[in-house]
Amino acid sequence: MTKVTITTLPAAPLHVFEIWGNAASVAKRFKAAMGFALPATGRSGGSDALRLIRFEPTVWLVEGDASALSAILADDGAVTAIGGGIVRIRLSGPGWWTLLMEGGVFDAEDPAFSVGCSAATIIDHVNVRLHVISDDACDAYVPLSFSQGLLHFWKEAALSL
Amino acid sequence: MMRIPCPHCGPRAQSEFIYERTVDSVVPLDAPSQEAMTKLFTRTNPRGVDDEIWRHTYGCRAWMILTRHRVTNEISGCRAIGPEALP
């Protein structure tokens, strides 16, 4: 029976980094200031200190200390805090991609969905954002109000993978 | 359940998307009242191909125009909408 453990991570500062204009120059300014490029859609970049994960065309999810980012954006975008409304759930063990297929519609079993990949989808009627952090671990960003229901669903599904 | 080619995320299951309205129903902000109401309240609603506005609500949250045949569900085009985005 493939194993997967489901743990809720402690709350962490999460922001959205949104560009509304001059995207190319913002990208240059960002790379110059942060030392890594703004990740493409479906990818993540940075380190544990400051990671950007991209789920949307003009918005990046920022995990960690976002204080330096407003200056980079200046008048071409905005940084907004959203961490209070999101619960981070870590799925670890070789069964994480099978678990994500339960009640889902996204191909988490696709070999191309590997470390550094991100994807937003719907699982058991809940909007979930996924970020693969290693071969046998994947983080899920779940709306706070739905997190209890989804945790229950995953724990029950894990019994009969 | 269709497989919709999201311009940003690639082909995804239709359950991640929500149909919002048709392109011919869009009321421009500056449209004169009479034209605005005609647009809001009349549709071609063809038994064939039409341009529809969908949103990848549970995915990248982007809006897109789908050119779709309403009998065969064949999607012949999908164009991104919204602010200019990095690749």
Place this chain on the structure above:
Amino acid sequence: MNRYSAFSLLRGALTGHRHWQPAWRDPEPKSHYDIIIIGGGGHGLATAYYLAKVHGLKNIAVLEKGWIGGGNTGRNTTIVRSNYRLEPLHNLFEFGLKLWHGLSNELNYNVMFSPRGAMFLGHSDADMIKLAERGDAMRCDGIDADLLTRDQVAKLEPLLDMSRDARFPIQGGLIQRRGGTARHDAVAWGYARGADSLGVDIIQKCEVTGFVRDGDAVVGVETTRGRIGAGRVGICVAGHSGHVAGLAGLKLPVESQTLQAMVTEGVKPMINSVIMSQSLHCYISQSDKGGVVFGGDPDNWPSYAQRGHPMVMEGAVAQGLALVPALSRLRMVRTWSGVTDMSFDGAPIIGETPVRNLFLNGGWCYGGFKATPASGYTYAHTLATGKPHDLNAPFSLDRFERGATIDETGSGPMPNSR
């Protein structure tokens, strides 16, 4: 047409049932009719029947592209009721409900109208107040509506989950005892037989492909079986209203959506009335053959495909099982879809169009079956006189741009939010 009765069956038993005549003829189209009705569903056939029966008009044709009763008439969940909140709607549907109660005798065709009760469940105090408001609006206009306590609901439908910790605990209900179900095919066939016997030409496998114009007026239709002249033409094609009106250059406040329904294998009686809910969008009833008939939310995107999205059906079944858990081990034997013409306020459109001599009856969303007799009767009046019947006057095509919409759910012009 030979008269149907128990004796006619006994006579058939003795003669090997060789004396039965066709229920309707299969005539070739004439060159001209006073009135052409496009669409051989329940509404179109009822319109033709009442034109002949009430208005005594004889030179009438119903043009059906496929086989009569093959569209939404054969694809709905057979529910009949008039418990709508807004006055124009419940008055129109109540007029229909009265006709339903005498329809089998009127048509000498058993449409199996069974007033078993149409019940809305309430799952909170707020739901019960909304149901009381709907019931009060009906009772003040002389229509039957009764609130039910929790125990009365449990007695009527013992298999409902009455537990207090259910996700949607049942607190009570609102029932229209005169509502219920009817056999959908029989409605189309009964009206067809009645209309045909009064001289109406029912022409199947005859699709309208265009309109014949004389200046700004319609004077006939082009069909797959040739051109046919007409004094007045009445569109009555439900889900295909947008398409057919488009042939006359009209753009309607209508978008066609798929509505899925399904039936289980036949079991002994378990659902006694029609179960609906104020908070959940599913409706459950059991046919006379024992199959539990089921429907829920429409697939809210435009489609003429008559095929739905499996997960929308899965959602409707989940809601049904939350109400009646004992359904779990029954098996779905067939699922199908109708094409519903979702109007932009949820109410039908019956009346004239900007094109002279061209009339429209459509926009029925997912509530058309229950309205079949009322729709036919009032549309016949409009087609015969050229003027609205007072019951369908509020449902004019121009009401949207005039600002006189009739929005039962208050959810506005976008059909997918209904």
Place this chain on the structure above:
Amino acid sequence: MINFSFDGKAYTAQTGDTLAAALLRNGIGLVGRSFKYHRPRGIMTAGVEEPNALVTVGEGGRAEPNTRATDVFVYEGLVARSQNRWPNLNFDLGALFSLASPMLPAGFYYKTFFGSAKRWMLYEYFIRKAAGLGNAPTQADPDRFSHRAAFCDVLVVGAGPAGLQAALDAAEAGKRVIMVEQDNILGASLIRDPQELDAAWIETTAARIRAAGGRILTRTTASGYWENDLVTLTQRLSEPGQTPTHGVAQRLWHVRAGQVILASGSIERPMAFAHNDRPGVMLSQALRSYVRRFGVIPGKRLVIATNNDDAYKTAQALKDAGAQIVAILDARPAPAGANSGHRVYNDAVPLSTKGARHCLKSLSALVDGKTMEWDADLLAVSGGFTPVVHLHMQAGGTLDWNEDAQAFVPASSRQNVTTIGGAAEPQPIFKMVPVSKPKKSFIDFQNDVTLADVDLAWAEGYRSVEHLKRYTTLGMATDQGKLSNMAALGRLAEKQGVAIPEAGLTTFRPPYTPVTMGLIAGAGAKDAGAHVRRLALYDLHAAKNPIWQPLGYWFRPRSYPNGGETLAQAALREAKAVRNNVGMTDVSTLAKFEVSGPDAAAFLEIICATTVSKLAVGRGRYTFMLREDGIVFDDGTVWRLDENRYLLTSSTGGADRMATHISYVRQYLCPHLRVSAVNVQEHYAGLAVAGPQAKAVLAALIGEDPPRHMSTVPAVISGVPVIILAASYSGERAFEIYITASDAATVWAACETQVNALNGALYGLEAMEFLRIEKGHLVVGGEVDGRMTPHDLALDKMLNKAGGYIGASGLSRPALSEPGRRQLVGLEAIAGDIPEGSMLIPSEGASPQGHVSAAAFRIIEGGSVALGQLVDGFSRHGEILIASSPTRGQKARVRVAAAHFYDSAGERYRD
């Protein structure tokens, strides 16, 4: 050996037996009664197409009615019961219907039972009792059902020789492969005819497929083909009635395949002859399966009737097993079947059968023009083969006509699906024309439809194939026409005088075989797929065990009764606390959007129908939003937190709708605006402090003067940064405090300490209703019901004169300003309590001119007041009406008034 019971009697079965095989092994021929005439029914097939052997398997919440005995594998303790018979299978009163059958042809019920609708309900009571087969379970299902997605390059349906080979080729070519098989072992036709490829080949092929990464799912049916090659699979993890190991009885797969290969084989056809429905009449290939696979010979004296060569394999199997074949009736002229070594009669077609104790005793046949008779207790028939084209057709495919096989075969398809094996190339047959009396020649064995019924439908004008099906109920039983459609089409084509392909074809719809409802619902069955949304401070509230109120998918505290208080008592106490002292409530569920950027104000003046740009930093205002048709659909407040940063709040009920609306305007209508509108509904938890002492509580919390009414300041409470908005919904001086949800508990505790210190109270939604109704504040979903314009709600003076907001052109529609519209009014009771939701009528019996949208009490002075909508209400203040609720038997005389009863000038907000 495995123990099972049937109708209360104990039997044993061998491992691997289907229930049908086990029943035959125990000599049981009669297993059921047909739907309409309650004729005796036996086991006719060995597969999912079984129309007769339907039994209820399992007990309690796991009992599955109408289970095909051919599609359930016996397990220890299996309980099966026959159906649709009273008092028992052998003696069924229902059989009286078959005596009356001459009066009950197809469609008889349309021609009688006239009279009132009530009288029809009386007839219907008995009809419903006789109809339906099994009994529905009465208890809830103890098991769970799983839904799972899967993606593959190649999906192979059917693990017969063709399917196994296709799956092997694809898997070893490195493709992601899934192969599904209905049976619990692989091989399909090979199990019946092993000589061609021996069992070892099946095992090695399966092992190689798995080794190459392929997935093989047995007891799994491909039940529906949807769009873009999505196929739904139903997988049994436990047999009907069996307790599943992990509590999951079945799994529904949604498989997105690159390509689908249908190797679904074909279904053997019965023959139409008089009394062909008697137990003991069985399909030839089915008999071969019982003999070869299960070692069961369900008859002593066997006759085979065929129009093709395949049946001779059955004869061979019987011979190998030592059974006695009395005769083979071959419809084909000599020399067909000459050197088979059996007693073959050519040009031979069955005419009729006779029975004893419900089972076959003898049959008669027309042999080259002469009638002959044989005693036989088993008649195996083979009328040809119908390729399984269901999924091909569900995928939007077309069919070709194979003249030799007299069958439809898959042709083109709109989707990536191909058909191989038996389903693509059915065996040739000899075209037979029924010679027997149509009266008792059954074609739909479950719904008792005969050839005579098809003739009757034709005579009565029901001539399209769809009319024929619906009028006779042909093919509408649980087998959905698998054994009857082709016979019916043949007869219809004869009547129309055309070849079968021109006669028309009914639509193939999901599912291929019936699917358990619990499986379709999946996990959603427990909560209707509607997860409860929990407040950030859910646990804290739950500890006070409030009365909860559903609001959309949220649950919010409605009141906090203590010491046995009723809801009304608690709510009044809480409301009084707010009016006289101070109260505290959770407002976290309000929709909230943080709008930043140089064009933030301009953007907000498109969404909101009031001005926004006039706000100075630190100031806020009430606002409302219109749909494009000019109707009010939401309201809330907007605050300027910083030069280019605003916070917009709107209703809980409209939150998702507002989020979509804002995104549409931002992304579609104004892609070039320099603005970011972020949904922070769940980022901020919120609590409101209201009452004359609210200012004191705030001062104590933030250590400085709290902001004046409609001002906002950032502050710190117990070390936690917060935003304070001085807004009032209750009518008292009040403050809303927004905190990052993860830190909300600290701030709530600090605030509760202060409120308790001043013996204030927690208040819930019920008290909030009392407060806001008396004050005349609107509720989205109540007064704002999606039908009212700004003018109808007396909000038009706040409309932005400069226009440019969504809905402005909608307001230009003429009827919106004509008299007769319903307008917002207040209502004061003169006598009796005003029932919420009641109708406003000028006099008894009159038609309603409006209704009560919200009713409550004057908190301090007492007395029933309400808000409502009334035709031309603004001009009718002072009028006396009746608020009538016939459904609740209540009414009250009311006076129409302005829509606010408490502090209409707003002094309570000023300091």
